[in-house]
Amino acid sequence: MYGQTEWAGLIRDVPDFPRPGILFKDITPMLANAAAFAAATGALAEPWRDAGVQAVLGIESRGFILGAALARALKSGFVPVRKPGKLPGSVLTVEYGLEYGKDTLQLRAxxxxxxxxxLIVDDVLASGGTLHAALSLARQQGCDVLGAAVLIELQSLGGRGRWQADLPLTATLRFP
Structure with missing residues (x-):
């Protein structure tokens, strides 16, 4: 079984992606390794095992991968939070700021x-805009939000400060 050091070592830095000045954390090599992916999912799930999670809201797109695996580990449902135009029917919509622009998320009504x-799940917490937008959607829907879980937190970008202070936010890996 992979320990955190081994699976975390499979996450690679990609400079200047998707824009100059951004250091992208690529989890693809970790996902491609079955043992590493299982260990990372287990670590992500651990703080939430006894929380009574009924559904995991996974944020597009890497949050889908982690969220679906986490939902299975927690024996809960999975609900995708998507970019505009990807969901049929009536949707709830929120626009938010990123560290490099603006974006929009939607949730089927x-x-x-x-x-x-x-439980809201994403791969990386950077400036916090995406996580905060998903929280807004969940609250619009009337969900009982237990908290959020991210695989990676980029502490220097201050995203935790945008999170709702009274709700738990777990990060499996933290980078300065």
Missing amino acids: DAVAPGTRV
Whole structure:
């Protein structure tokens, strides 16, 4: 079984992607290794095993991968939070700021029942805009948000400061 040092070592830095000045954390090599992916998913799930999570809201696109695996580990449902134009039917929409621009997220209006105990999941917490937008969507839907989990937190970008202070936010790996 892979320890955190081994699977974390498979995450590579890609400078100047998607724009100059951005250091992208590429989790693809970790995902491609079955043992590493299982260990990372287990580490991501551990703080939430007894929280009573009923649905995991995974943020497009790498949050889908981690969120679906996490939902399985927590024996809960999975709900995708998508970019515009990807979901049929009535949707809830929120626009938010990124460290390098603006974006929009959507959630199907009937994707999860009000009162459902949800965990929001993404791969990286940078400036916090994406996670905050997903929280806004979950609250618009009437969900009982338990907290959020990210695989990687980039501490220097201050994203944790945008998160709701009274809700837990777990990060499996933290980079300065």
